[in-house]
Amino acid sequence: MNDHYDIKEVILVIAVVIAAIVIGSGCASRPPIDYEWKSIPQQPLASGYKYYVVDTHSDIPDAHFSTYEEAAIYQKEFAEHHEYVIVKMEGEYNVYNMEPIK
Numbered sequence: 001m002n003d004h005y006d007i008k009e010v011i012l013v014i015a016v017v018i019a020a021i022v023i024g025s026g027c028a029s030r031p032p033i034d035y036e037w038k039s040i041p042q043q044p045l046a047s048g049y050k051y052y053v054v055d056t057h058s059d060i061p062d063a064h065f066s067t068y069e070e071a072a073i074y075q076k077e078f079a080e081h082h083e084y085v086i087v088k089m090e091g092e093y094n095v096y097n098m099e100p101i102k
Helices: 007-025 068-077
Strands: 049-055 061-065 084-090
Touching (some): 049 068
Antiparallel strands (some): 049 084
16 A cells, blocks of 8 residues: 655645635625615604603603603603602593593
């Protein structure tokens, strides 16, 4: 048996092994993802809705605002002493016709 290999054979075997690894591993490329930006529906400025900030232990609102953002700021400012919920209503506040904001 011949225990001595030619240098060209060794280089060829190494090149074939490297090529097999590169080809075998492959690269799974994905097509670019096209994100569809959906616009968030905005309420008209004169919507007729009011946002009431009501303590969960009371039937009478502590404040009312024309936008949800204002009501949320009020709710966060007094969160330490109250458990407030924001209620969206059309017209005047009545505890029996509330529509809670989810």
